[in-house]
Amino acid sequence: MACVLLFGRLLPFSHRLRGTSICLLSLFLSYLFYCALFPDGAIMQTSGDPTPSCQRADGAKRRLQKSLSCLLPSDARLSAVEASRLKADQRPHFAHHTAGNGTPSPPMSNLKFGNKKLPNAIIVGVKKGGTRAVLEFIRIHPDVRAAGTETHFFDRNYDRGLDWYRGLMPRTLESQITMEKTPSYFVTKETPHRIYTMSQDTKLIVVVRDPVTRAISDYTQTLSKTPDLPSFQDLAFRNQSLGIVDMSWNAIRIGLYALHLENWLRYFPLAQIHFVSGERLITDPAGEMARVQDFLGLKRIVTDKHFYFNRTKGFPCLKKPESSGSPRCLGKSKGRTHVQIDRDAIEQLRDFYRPYNVKFYEMVGHDFKWE
Numbered sequence: 500m501a502c503v504l505l506f507g508r509l510l511p512f513s514h515r516l517r518g519t520s521i522c523l524l525s526l527f528l529s530y531l532f533y534c535a536l537f538p539d540g541a542i543m544q545t546s547g548d549p550t551p552s553c554q555r556a557d558g559a560k561r562r563l564q565k566s567l568s569c570l571l572p573s574d575a576r577l578s579a580v581e582a583s584r585l586k587a588d589q590r591p592h593f594a595h596h597t598a599g600n601g602t603p604s605p606p607m608s609n610l611k612f613g614n615k616k617l618p619n620a621i622i623v624g625v626k627k628g629g630t631r632a633v634l635e636f637i638r639i640h641p642d643v644r645a646a647g648t649e650t651h652f653f654d655r656n657y658d659r660g661l662d663w664y665r666g667l668m669p670r671t672l673e674s675q676i677t678m679e680k681t682p683s684y685f686v687t688k689e690t691p692h693r694i695y696t697m698s699q700d701t702k703l704i705v706v707v708r709d710p711v712t713r714a715i716s717d718y719t720q721t722l723s724k725t726p727d728l729p730s731f732q733d734l735a736f737r738n739q740s741l742g743i744v745d746m747s748w749n750a751i752r753i754g755l756y757a758l759h760l761e762n763w764l765r766y767f768p769l770a771q772i773h774f775v776s777g778e779r780l781i782t783d784p785a786g787e788m789a790r791v792q793d794f795l796g797l798k799r800i801v802t803d804k805h806f807y808f809n810r811t812k813g814f815p816c817l818k819k820p821e822s823s824g825s826p827r828c829l830g831k832s833k834g835r836t837h838v839q840i841d842r843d844a845i846e847q848l849r850d851f852y853r854p855y856n857v858k859f860y861e862m863v864g865h866d867f868k869w870e
């Protein structure tokens with residue numbers, strides 16, 4: 500427009516006519532060029548996000564993927580690979596998603612930004628079973644978003660209310676499921692009823708591990724924080740020569756899986772609880788994660804191509820993601836060298852746990868072979 504006015508002032512009419520035509524033609528060509536570059540209006544969507552990586556447009560396909568991920572707040576942002584998977588797999592995994600949680604369905608306009616929702620699935624235990632590994636492995640699935648830290652809502656923070664709890668959750672798209680993990684839930688008496696009150700459709704995951712190894716792992720962790728702790732044997736036995744185990748010691752009590760499970764089965768059917776083998780999670784993480792994905796109604800996207808065995812750590816770690824970053828192993832507090840416990844004490848504990856383990860195998864219909 501400025502161009503037309505300028506010509507109008509400076510040039511005679513015939514020149515003006517020609518100048519105006521050139522001006523209009525160049526405007527028209529610019530418009531055509533713009534349309535060819537941004538055929539889907541993606542530029543409108545991404546322009547709201549000042550992140551440089553979101554403004555880059557290199558290729559129509561990649562731009563489409565990016566436009567989806569750029570719509571999310573940074574904590575909910577997906578990699579381009581995840582975004583394309585998400586588009587390909589938009590089926591609802593949890594029919595009860597919203598109604599079951601008492602969370603109203605968000606209006607369509609909110610979908611692109613995601614909403615904080617109460618969890619659909621919770622890893623409820625057990626402490627030192629491998630809960631962090633399961634959470635970190637499942638959350639690479641594009642249809643899963645998880646609270647990073649343990650919320651302890653149903654045991655320590657219940658008085659804060661469900662809105663507080665929901666506030667701790669990441670934003671999710673309607674097709675994504677929300678998860679959290681707090682291992683102490685499994686042994687807290689009130690928790691099953693409280694989760695049931697939130698939603699009786701909540702899916703529960705329990706990572707179980709040989710209770711003797713679990714107890715030693717638990718003790719090793721406490722010792723690392725409290726160096727003057729009494730010996731493992733002093734805590735584990737009321738009278739070691741008589742083989743009387745102290746069931747009131749938490750590290751022992753947590754391993755009585757059959758007893759704790761009874762409490763959960765008062766509220767949830769067995770089919771709604773999935774048990775992950777803590778041992779197989781280390782030897783075959785992809786196999787265990789395939790079962791977790793099936794249980795959650797997710798497409799099997801986390802597979803053996805995501806893992807490698809890190810010899811230094813002695814555990815499976817996550818490979819470098821396609822987009823960026825470096826290979827990821829769990830932190831130093833996962834996979835500690837255990838305190839040496841004498842063989843007799845271990846045998847005594849095995850004898851102690853055997854009937855509880857057998858009962859547990861019967862209850863869940865699976866032999867975990869903790870011998």
Ligand SMILES: Nc1ncnc2c1ncn2[C@@H]1O[C@H](COP(=O)(O)OS(=O)(=O)O)[C@@H](OP(=O)(O)O)[C@H]1O
Pocket residue numbers: 625626627628629630631632682716717777780781814815816828829832833834835
């Ligand atoms: N991939 C991988 N990397 C590291 N560690 C792994 C992994 N998979 C399972 N584990 C086992 O997880 C144990 C810790 O369990 P949790 O994460 O449930 O511990 S906690 O309750 O949250 O403190 C931890 O126990 P310790 O070996 O006794 O430290 C590990 O044996």
